[in-house]
Amino acid sequence: MNATPSSPGAAGLAAAGHLRVPIALDDRSYDIHIGRSLLTNASSWEGLPKARCAVIVSNETVAPLYLETVAARLRDHYAQVLSVVLPDGEQYKGWDAIERIASTLLEAAADRKTVLFALGGGVIGDMTGFAAAIYMRGVPFVQIPTTLLAQVDSSVGGKTAINHALGKNMLGAFYQPQRVIADLDTLRTLPDRELSAGLAEVIKYGPIADANFLAWLEANMDALRARDPSALAYAVQRSCEIKAWVVGQDERESGLRAILNFGHTFGHAIETGLGYGEWLHGEAVGCGMVMASDLSVRLGLMPPEFLARMTALIGRAGLPAKAPASIGVERFLNLMRVDKKAEDGEIRFVLIERLGQAVMRSAPDALVTDVIRQHSA
Structure with a gap:
């Protein structure tokens, strides 16, 4: 990217x-x-x-x-x-x-x-x-x-x-x-909860496409949550620039566009498992990004500091970092198997291989299970 x-x-x-x-x-x-x-x-x-x-x-x-x-x-x-x-x-x-x-x-x-x-x-x-x-x-x-x-x-x-x-x-x-x-x-x-939910989709653009934007978000998260007009304007602008570029390369998600789903495989399972409307989409994606960051670390793609960094930023955005344990590990896995990125029942995740660059990868169920358990409460 x-x-x-x-x-x-x-x-x-x-x-x-x-x-x-x-x-x-x-x-x-x-x-x-x-x-x-x-x-x-x-x-x-x-x-x-x-x-x-x-x-x-x-x-x-x-x-x-x-x-x-x-x-x-x-x-x-x-x-x-x-x-x-x-x-x-x-x-x-x-x-x-x-x-x-x-x-x-x-x-x-x-x-x-x-x-x-x-x-x-x-x-x-x-x-x-x-x-x-x-x-x-x-x-x-x-x-x-x-x-x-x-x-x-x-x-x-x-x-x-x-x-x-x-x-x-x-x-x-x-x-x-x-x-x-x-x-x-x-x-x-916009209610505060909705603002935080939107910040999840802003945050994702940093790790998948622009390491400098990720650093900018860390420096300006308090301003964003306080609705500083200049900070919000830049966050919307930069997010749209990145998404426009990705969509222009791959409109129908045959390859590159899938990176925009960072955190969404876990996040969609949370939304469906809880029942639509219990968590906002951005809340589920924020938690999903923490889980996908952990999986990136466990697969050796990123250092442990990356997980700590993403967890801290998600928390500062006012988003949950733990999924409800009530969903259950087996249901969580089964819901992810019907994700649109799954192939022949194999779950595929958008993971980070270096800051500003994402990759599509599968992972052993045992490893994914450990991630779900680690980030459920």
């Missing part, structure tokens, strides 16, 4: 006020807009796909805060602006929500030019993108992420999905948005 783009530095976005990070995907390239006051800035909405109808998909938490602001802007571009407001939470990321979105589209006689707008966090983004991918075999959609996790990860790169009782994000499609509008002002209303 030494070829990732260099960053202009922490002052870059603050000076520019509004940054665009391009995703290079041939005829499906698009921009990630990052900045403040983007929801009310007319330039954010220029050049959107032309259509008669726009449909905003949001949830019961975000809609009261931002839905009318977005709808007002969209009325300048679309003759009809509709909305679908869904329950808030990972436990609602399923077929019922997709049915509600589809019903709204069909009842409005929405054609294949209709544009969907995902206004919310990662759950809303994933479900809206999946609905857009399957309605009339594909309609345009735009991501408007309002959580840190969505701004730095889930809104970028075109992964869309819903959950199944037997596995997280097992039903979905690769389907790219037309644009991502990441308004940093929306982070002001």
Whole structure:
């Protein structure tokens, strides 16, 4: 990952006020807009796909805060602006929500030019993108992420999905948005727990792609948790730069893109094993990164100091470092065997072989079992 783009530095976005990070995907390239006051800035909405109808998909938490602001802007571009407001939470990321979105589209006689707008966090983004991918075999959609996790990860790169009782994000499609509008002002209303969950997805970019960014996060974690505007702006900027580069190299996760799942194999098992919604996605990923770091050490890829360093950073981010022992080792292993990266029932992990570089590896069950036991409580 030494070829990732260099960053202009922490002052870059603050000076520019509004940054665009391009995703290079041939005829499906698009921009990630990052900045403040983007929801009310007319330039954010220029050049959107032309259509008669726009449909905003949001949830019961975000809609009261931002839905009318977005709808007002969209009325300048679309003759009809509709909305679908869904329950808030990972436990609602399923077929019922997709049915509600589809019903709204069909009842409005929405054609294949209709544009969907995902206004919310990662759950809303994933479900809206999946609905857009399957309605009339594909309609345009735009991501408007309002959580840190969505701004730095889930809104970028075109992964869309819903959950199944037997596995997280097992039903979905690769389907790219037309644009991502990441308004940093929306982070002001984010609960502390959600902010910490988003920091997990920020942290992962350091060990997998940018050792200097990892050091920057260690130096600035207190500022990030205090919602320092410059620190948050740089964290979003650098995360998007790295993800855009990775997705541009490997859109459909045939190789390189899998490194973005550092900590996710363990993390998805925690989410599924506990029941969706008990832990936030970022909380599970944070714990999963500690476990994956330990496995990297046990396989001889990294020195013991790496585990101590990651455990300390995860703790400072306000994230758990221990998985609930109630899941049980056997269930934990079985859940990881149905992970999308598994091959012929063999669990494959994203591990760190040196700071800034990740690798896909399998590991003996006995070693993985030791990791689970060590990091469960």
